[in-house]
Amino acid sequence: MIIRPRPHWIHLLFVRRGSLLPRILSQQIFVLLLSCAVVVVHGQLFHWKVTLTSAPFSLMGVALAIFLGFRINASYDRYWEARRLWGTVLIEGRNLARHALTLTGGGVDARPFVLGLIAFAMAMRNQFRGRPRQEGLEGLLPAETVARVQAARCAPALILLWLGQWLQGVREAGHLSPMLAQHMERSVDELSAALGGCERIANTPLPFTYTVILHRSSYLYCMMLPFGLVDTIGWMTPLVVGFVSYTFFALEALSDEIEEPFGTMPNDLALDAIVAGIEASLRELLGETPAPAPQPDAAFILN
Template identity: 80%
Template sequence: MIVRPRPHWIRLLFVRRGSLIHRIFWQQLFVFLLSCAVFVVHGELFHWKVTLTAAPFSLMGVALAIFLGFRINASYDRYWEARKLWGAVLIATRNLARQALTLTARGDGVRPFVLGLVAFATAMRNQLRRQPCDTGLEGLLPEDVRKRLTGTRSAPNLILVWLGQWLATQREAGQLSPILAQHMEAGLDDLSAALGGCERIANTPLPFTYSVILHRSSYFYCMLLPFGLVDSIGVMTPLVVAFVSYTFFALEALSDEIEEPFGTMPNDLALNAIVAGIDASLREMLGETPPPAPQPDADFVLR
């Protein structure tokens, strides 16, 4: 995820990071060179004059813009829902850690449960990014529990089982009343619901045909546009077509990027920072010094 202060409006016109230029450069170059060729031959194709005007492109442009807007909204809905689900994970882990520290016997016996909540968030990130399930779990879980996670398909779900067993042990030992244990189980249910919601987003992409139609329509529109403009604006045709194609290609690339919000691309969710924030807040609740907060790299990206 790109994290940076908003630059001055003049610098914003020329900023490269976040403009998606690196993803659409070759498409832009192709359309620009095609527009230059159309201008040189003055709209002729194999000695046949392509008689197109700007009128049909105005109608098609409006329809394409509306279609592209639906695509952007659908992708952003997925992105924003994923962010809200991770916000729910942050709230639920803090609540459970506070309840474990205040409603059960104090001491080191509570620390494994609180670190287990951090392990859940870490394993959830690993699963959504299709990383090895034990990445970053060192020191957060008992060694026997961590070994059981190796090769499993849903490590965060197994961690929830272990957290539930910890609550059952505290209840049986008389350290936690049945009513309070049931209340804390509801917190684990919230974590399970957030995990399921993120899995739904990760495992259910937008229909492929939707992307194909939009992709083809954008390219055909931008490839035919020079023939409709060359007679009216002449030498400015390549520049105008380049600007219009940048808008369509960049929006399509952005919608494709945020459609899968759990990846490591610049506009995806900063899951590493979110998990680090959960880790820091829970360790502070334990009275420990949290590790330094992750900082954006030289390109202002915090993944």
């Protein structure tokens, strides 16, 4: 995801990076060329006049816009739910770190537990981004645990097991009351629920037929639209068709992009920044100086 300041409204008109224009540029060029060709031949196709008017396109456009709205809402629901689940990871991670640092008895070093919470967030990011399981975990977990994580199918769940075992050891040593241990276990359960929710989103895409219907409808509408406008607005047809097709193609591409919120496209979740924020927050609880926060990408305001 792009992290950058809000550009001026004039700059916003010409922004390319994150605008989806590079992704739909070839489709836009095709539709514009088709519109120009329809204007040149005055709506004739192999000496047959295509007698379309703007009336059916008004009705079709409304229906297609509603269909696009449903698709955008379905994709954005997945995107926003994923963001809420990562917010749960941050909140419960802070709670567990605070409890481990303040509620355990004297002589207990809670630093490995807090570092394990950071490792859990990194392992979640690695799993959903398809990165090596052990990436970034060195120095956060014991070496034998890192080796097990590297060979695990679900590395975050294995780290949760390690966190639970740490709590068990502290409780059995008498440094944590059973009531407080149970309370902290509920927070660990919340981390497990957040992991399961993200797995549900990642492993259950929207029905493919839904995407196919919307894709075909958008393209057929934009390809037939020049025939319905050429007799009414003449040489303005390519301009109007270009604007309408940009709207439909961009909305379709955006819904397809945010449907999988854990990807690396410009409009997906900024997982690296989220994990960096979690790490910084937990390291501050340990009294350490965190790494600088990611800064808005001001160098790409016009890109």
